[in-house]
Amino acid sequence: MNKNKIKEIIPKNKKEIAKIGTVGILTGLLSGLFASGGGLLLVPAFVYIFKTTEKEARAMSVFCILPMVLASLFFYNKSQYIDWKLGILCGIGGIIGGILGATIMKKVKDKYLILIFIAFLIYAAISIIRM
Amino acid sequence: MLEVLSGIVSGVVSGMGMGGGTILITILVCFMGVDQKVAQASNLIFFIPTSIVATIVNIKNKEIRWKLAIPISILGIIGALLGSYITTIINTNVLRKLFAIFLLLIAIFEMYSWYNKYIKKT
Numbered sequence: 001m002n003k004n005k006i007k008e009i010i011p012k013n014k015k016e017i018a019k020i021g022t023v024g025i026l027t028g029l030l031s032g033l034f035a036s037g038g039g040l041l042l043v044p045a046f047v048y049i050f051k052t053t054e055k056e057a058r059a060m061s062v063f064c065i066l067p068m069v070l071a072s073l074f075f076y077n078k079s080q081y082i083d084w085k086l087g088i089l090c091g092i093g094g095i096i097g098g099i100l101g102a103t104i105m106k107k108v109k110d111k112y113l114i115l116i117f118i119a120f121l122i123y124a125a126i127s128i129i130r131m
Numbered sequence: 132m133l134e135v136l137s138g139i140v141s142g143v144v145s146g147m148g149m150g151g152g153t154i155l156i157t158i159l160v161c162f163m164g165v166d167q168k169v170a171q172a173s174n175l176i177f178f179i180p181t182s183i184v185a186t187i188v189n190i191k192n193k194e195i196r197w198k199l200a201i202p203i204s205i206l207g208i209i210g211a212l213l214g215s216y217i218t219t220i221i222n223t224n225v226l227r228k229l230f231a232i233f234l235l236l237i238a239i240f241e242m243y244s245w246y247n248k249y250i251k252k253t
Contacts, residue, residue, distance in 0.1 A: 024203040028210020033218050034230055035171035036152030038207075040237055043148075044244070050199055058148060059194035062182045064204045068211035069175050069182075075215040076172040083169050086134055087176030090155060093138020094145070094177050101146020110147065114245050117149050121238040124157040128231035131161075 019049055024064075031068040035076075038065045133163060138177060145181070152178060153234060160227065167227040168218065
C-alpha cells in the first residue's frame with residue numbers, strides 16, 4: 001500500500017470522522033459484549049448513514065466484524081469461556097446451514113421469514129428473563 | 132449432534148441475512164442449558180470459518196469500500212476489546228438479562244423496518 005492510498009483511507013472531514021467513530025465503536029462494543037448483533041447494527045448503518053448498497057453493506061459488515069470477533073476472543077479465552085468442542089461442532093453446522101440458507105433465500109419470501117424471526121426473538125427474550 | 136443442529140439452524144438464518152449469531156446463543160442458552168458466556172464464546176468461533184470464506188469472495192467481487200471498512204474495523208477492535216472485557220467481569224445473570232433486553236430491542240427494530248418495507252410502501 002503506497003502513501004496516497006493510506007491518505008485516501010483517512011476520512012476527510014470532522015462529520016465523517018464522528019460518524020465512522022460512533023458506528024465503529026458501538027459495533028465493536030456490541031460484538032464484544034454480546035458476541036453477536038454487530039451485523040444487525042452495521043448493515044443498516046452502512047445503508048442509511050454511509051449510503052452503500054445493501055449488497056456492499058452485507059459484505060463490508062462481515063469484513064469489519066471479523067477483526068472485532070478475533071479481538072473479543074482474547075478476553076473470552078483469557079477467562080476460559082471458550083468450549084472449543086461446542087464451538088467447532090456449531091461451526092460445522094453453521095457451514096452446512098449457511099449453504100442451505102443461501103439456497104432457501106432464493107425461494108422463500110423473506111416477508112414471512114422475518115416475522116418468524118421476530119416471534120422467536122420475543123419468545124426467547126421472555127424465556128431468558130424468566131429463567 | 133444437537134450442537135451441529137443448532138449450528139445448522141443459525142447458519143440458515145445467517146445465510147438469509149438475519150442475525151444468525153443471536154439465534155445460536157439463544158438456542159444454546161434457552162434449550163441446551165449452556166452458560167451465557169460460554170454460548171457467546173461459541174458464537175465467536177462459529178463466526179470465523181464462514182466469514183473468512185465470505186470475505187475472500189467479497190474482496191474478489193470488489194464489494195468492499197476500503198475507505199469506510201478499514202477505519203470502522205480499527206475502531207471496532209477498540210470497542211470489541213472494551214465490550215469483551217466488560218463481559219468477562221460482569222455477573223452471568225446480569226449479562227443474560229441484558230442480552231434478553233437486547234433481543235427485544237432487535238425485535239422492535241425488525242418490526243419497524245418490516246413495517247416500512249412491506250406495509251408503508253404498498
